[in-house]
Amino acid sequence: MISYLTKFACISLVTLTFSGCGRLSQIGQEPELSSPTNGNEVFAMNVTPLPDTADVPDRAEGASLWTSGRASLLGDRRAGRRGDILTVVIEIDDSAEFTNSSERERSGSETMGIPNLFGLPQRLDGLFTRGGSLGEAVEFDSASRSAGEGTVQRNEQLTLRVAATVTEVLQNGVLRIEGSQEVRVNNEIRELLVTGYVRPEDISRQNSIEYDRIAAARISYGGRGLITDAQRPRYGQEIADTILPF
Numbered sequence: 001m002i003s004y005l006t007k008f009a010c011i012s013l014v015t016l017t018f019s020g021c022g023r024l025s026q027i028g029q030e031p032e033l034s035s036p037t038n039g040n041e042v043f044a045m046n047v048t049p050l051p052d053t054a055d056v057p058d059r060a061e062g063a064s065l066w067t068s069g070r071a072s073l074l075g076d077r078r079a080g081r082r083g084d085i086l087t088v089v090i091e092i093d094d095s096a097e098f099t100n101s102s103e104r105e106r107s108g109s110e111t112m113g114i115p116n117l118f119g120l121p122q123r124l125d126g127l128f129t130r131g132g133s134l135g136e137a138v139e140f141d142s143a144s145r146s147a148g149e150g151t152v153q154r155n156e157q158l159t160l161r162v163a164a165t166v167t168e169v170l171q172n173g174v175l176r177i178e179g180s181q182e183v184r185v186n187n188e189i190r191e192l193l194v195t196g197y198v199r200p201e202d203i204s205r206q207n208s209i210e211y212d213r214i215a216a217a218r219i220s221y222g223g224r225g226l227i228t229d230a231q232r233p234r235y236g237q238e239i240a241d242t243i244l245p246f
Contacts, residue, residue, distance in 0.1 A: 031189045031225045033182050040178050041165040045083040078203045079175065084166045087208040088179055088194050090219060092158040101149040110140040158221065162192050174199055177214070188225035194218070 079086035164179030179194040196214035203209050211217055222228070233241075 031184065031187065033184060033189065034180075039180070040167045041180070044165055044167040047082055078200065078205070078207050079166050080169075080200050080203075082166055082169055085163050085207075086166070086177065086203060087206075088162050088164045088177070088211060088214070089208055090158060090160040090162070090194070090211045092156055092211070094157075095155045096152070097154075098152040099150070101147075103145075103147040105145045107143040108140075109142075160192060160221070162194055164194055170197075174215075184225075188223055188227045190223045191220070193220040 162179045162181045164177040166175045167178050168176040170176065174197050176197055177195065179192075181192040183190045194211075194214075194217070196217040198209055198214050202213045211219065
């Protein structure tokens with residue numbers, strides 16, 4: 001048993017050592033930005049799209065200054081093909097408040113006696129001391145009371161704008177979008193990730209879409225750097241909080 005515990009302790013120590021080495025190598029250095037040349041967004045932009053017939057003027061429009069293509073002055077320039085870029089507007093201002101209270105009270109009393117049973121109680125009463133009698137053989141009294149009260153208050157506000165890329169066009173015309181943004185300020189990187197599915201008709205004429213029109217939206221806003229490390233508990237504390245039952 002001791003040998004197994006020793007092996008487990010050694011493995012845990014080695015794991016923590018290697019995980020800490022990655023953090024030690026970043027001491028005194030600014031956190032690096034992720035490479036913008038990798039990912040589904042850049043891959044979708046590099047794919048050559050199929051030619052759009054609306055961009056090719058026919059003979060009737062050959063001599064006209066106004067065409068119906070995407071590049072024309074009055075053309076539809078909203079994102080609709082793989083590799084196109086649109087703006088996602090995130091304006092979250094949610095607040096919720098719940099208050100619940102409950103109270104319950106219950107009381108009961110039970111009394112049972114055997115005053116007459118073929119004369120047996122009278123014969124047994126003489127055996128009891130201090131005036132004992134079977135006339136009041138059993139008596140129960142019970143009372144219970146419970147009360148509870150809870151309050152939940154939450155307020156969230158977030159206003160952001162990020163450019164997203166159409167990475168896939170589904171068979172029904174729905175667009176799958178992905179967007180990422182990184183800003184580094186004073187050794188701290190703020191990251192914003194947006195993914196989801198949108199309908200082409202929900203995209204505005206300004207080629208933007210609000211977050212509440214994105215299906216299966218996944219919005220992540222966080223960061224990494226000195227401030228995030230200071231707010232994050234150490235590995236030992238996380239392991240202790242997970243393992244310890246108290």
